Amino acid sequence: TRVPGKPRHFIDCYLDEMDKRGNDGSLFSEDQLCAFLLDLHFAGTDTTANSLLNAFFYLMNYPETQERCQQEIDKVLDGKDEVSFEDRHQMPYVQAVIHELQRLADTAPLAVFHKTTKDTELMGYSIPRGTTVIPNLSSVLSEEGQWKYPHEFNPENFLNDQGEFVKPEAFMPFSAGPRMCLGEALARMEVFLFMVTLLRRFKFIWPEDAGEPDYTKVFGTTQTPRPYRMKVQLRGTA
Numbered sequence: 001t002r003v004p005g006k007p008r009h010f011i012d013c014y015l016d017e018m019d020k021r022g023n024d025g026s027l028f029s030e031d032q033l034c035a036f037l038l039d040l041h042f043a044g045t046d047t048t049a050n051s052l053l054n055a056f057f058y059l060m061n062y063p064e065t066q067e068r069c070q071q072e073i074d075k076v077l078d079g080k081d082e083v084s085f086e087d088r089h090q091m092p093y094v095q096a097v098i099h100e101l102q103r104l105a106d107t108a109p110l111a112v113f114h115k116t117t118k119d120t121e122l123m124g125y126s127i128p129r130g131t132t133v134i135p136n137l138s139s140v141l142s143e144e145g146q147w148k149y150p151h152e153f154n155p156e157n158f159l160n161d162q163g164e165f166v167k168p169e170a171f172m173p174f175s176a177g178p179r180m181c182l183g184e185a186l187a188r189m190e191v192f193l194f195m196v197t198l199l200r201r202f203k204f205i206w207p208e209d210a211g212e213p214d215y216t217k218v219f220g221t222t223q224t225p226r227p228y229r230m231k232v233q234l235r236g237t238a
């Protein structure tokens with residue numbers, strides 16, 4: 001349905017640009033376009049969507065936590081039309097819950113595979129040049145000794161004794177190092193704004209006939225919770 005010269009979206013614009021350039025040796029190519037689409041849909045959308053899916057799955061099954069988030073949100077946003085990312089500094093509990101949900105979402109369990117470009121020594125281990133290295137983020141995110149409650153959902157993992165938000169070093173769902181997630185800042189902003197906006201308006205309820213929740217995930221390059229249904233109620237209408 002594409003009409004050259006009348007772009008409707010990114011792909012059309014890109015194809016127009018490819019037509020214009022012909023074979024001028026530029027980087028505009030179908031391969032490059034595919035790589036961009038993977039970035040947009042897979043790295044940029046699927047990860048954040050799965051984080052949100054996981055978040056609402058847990059919040060429905062921990063209604064007291066959901067309610068405590070809503071109380072903090074109501075207090076901080078009192079009189080404001082919309083939430084802004086800056087508001088997170090006044091919401092230590094919500095921040096702790098969101099980080100705890102991201103920890104358990106374990107969205108990219110094996111990060112992205114890497115390869116050593118030279119012989120490398122790491123903590124007494126020698127890793128020859130050209131070795132494929134697969135980071136195990138699942139292990140870090142539930143490492144005993146790094147978390148107060150490594151194997152359960154508990155926002156206390158991100159709160160100190162004064163109830164302030166703290167981020168342990170082992171929190172690395174976006175991996176670490178020079179090739180860590182390029183979209184981390186955007187993803188964190190998106191997850192915060194989506195969650196706060198939705199929690200402010202709606203109550204998320206696990207349907208009575210849904211049975212016991214199954215917390216095991218569908219494993220993949222990105223992990224996702226098992227399909228579920230949810231009941232959504234406008235707040236204040238119950």
Ligand code: HEM
Nearest residue numbers: 043044047048107108111112174175179180181182183187
């Ligand atoms: C909650 C959401 C997200 C999670 C958990 C996540 C996680 C990750 C992880 C673990 C990596 C691998 C890092 C490594 O190689 O060690 C990665 C890479 C990457 N992510 Fe994300 N990501 C998320 C959202 C996003 C978003 C929204 C974008 C872009 C808009 C994005 C763009 C990228 C890109 C481009 C890379 C490759 C970076 C490179 O190889 O240099 N990610 N992400």
